[in-house]
Amino acid sequence: MESTPAAWSEADSFLSDVLVGPDAELESALTAQRAAGLPEIEVAPVAGKLLNLLVRISGARRVLEVGTLGGYSTIWLARAVGPEGRVVTVEAEADNAAVARASIDGAGVGDRVDIRVGRGADVLPTLVGGFDLVFIDADKESNTIYLDWAAKLGHPGTVIVLDNIGREGEIVRDDSDDPKVVGTREGLRMLGEDPRFDATALQTVGAKGWDGFAIAVVV
Numbered sequence: 001m002e003s004t005p006a007a008w009s010e011a012d013s014f015l016s017d018v019l020v021g022p023d024a025e026l027e028s029a030l031t032a033q034r035a036a037g038l039p040e041i042e043v044a045p046v047a048g049k050l051l052n053l054l055v056r057i058s059g060a061r062r063v064l065e066v067g068t069l070g071g072y073s074t075i076w077l078a079r080a081v082g083p084e085g086r087v088v089t090v091e092a093e094a095d096n097a098a099v100a101r102a103s104i105d106g107a108g109v110g111d112r113v114d115i116r117v118g119r120g121a122d123v124l125p126t127l128v129g130g131f132d133l134v135f136i137d138a139d140k141e142s143n144t145i146y147l148d149w150a151a152k153l154g155h156p157g158t159v160i161v162l163d164n165i166g167r168e169g170e171i172v173r174d175d176s177d178d179p180k181v182v183g184t185r186e187g188l189r190m191l192g193e194d195p196r197f198d199a200t201a202l203q204t205v206g207a208k209g210w211d212g213f214a215i216a217v218v219v
Contacts, residue, residue, distance in 0.1 A: 003205075013207070026072060029104075032103050033069070043163065052076045062132050063077050063134070064134045064135070070100050090120050090123045092120070131155075132155075133160075135163070151194075151196040154218045162201075164212075166212035167180065198217050199215065200215060
């Protein structure tokens with residue numbers, strides 16, 4: 001099969017069907033997100049399952065998410081921490097947070113999720129540390145700010161996932177004037193150079209196009 005965006009999406013759908021399966025609560029969250037006119041930038045189902053598995057593999061019980069959107073990834077994370085766990089998720093837009101709150105409650109994990117409304121740079125300094133896993137999926141221009149706070153609010157062994165690092169391959173361009181590309185490059189360099197992190201990154205293709213994610217541990 002020729003490697004094209006259509007083929008990547010078809011393969012993603014196959015993987016989702018085989019490994020994730022139908023999920024009424026998550027599908028309801030996406031329906032609510034679409035109805036509210038939120039952008040279709042949530043993680044793909046296979047990526048949501050990956051986040052869920054990373055929480056479970058690492059044994060994380062306190063999870064921090066930067067970028068709630070409609071709550072789709074938050075539900076995946078909240079399910080993984082279990083009844084005694086806690087997810088703190090930060091969302092800049094109050095309208096988005098309201099959509100997320102309804103969907104998270106509808107999925108039956110509302111008691112595990114604390115939504116903080118405000119810009120990450122303002123909210124993160126107010127949080128109490130001790131997070132076991134941090135998922136960063138917000139404005140790429142602020143990646144270094146979020147990574148710095150992930151280290152401060154984490155501990156040795158904290159897992160950090162930084163989403164959307166592929167940028168359609170534009171990350172190789174050191175002359176890019178796209179703020180998202182610049183912010184992504186700066187975040188990746190920070191993960192590679194800052195002694196608080198040990199990290200790697202993977203490119204991906206799929207329903208979301210040519211993208212990728214970085215994964216790190218706080219050392």
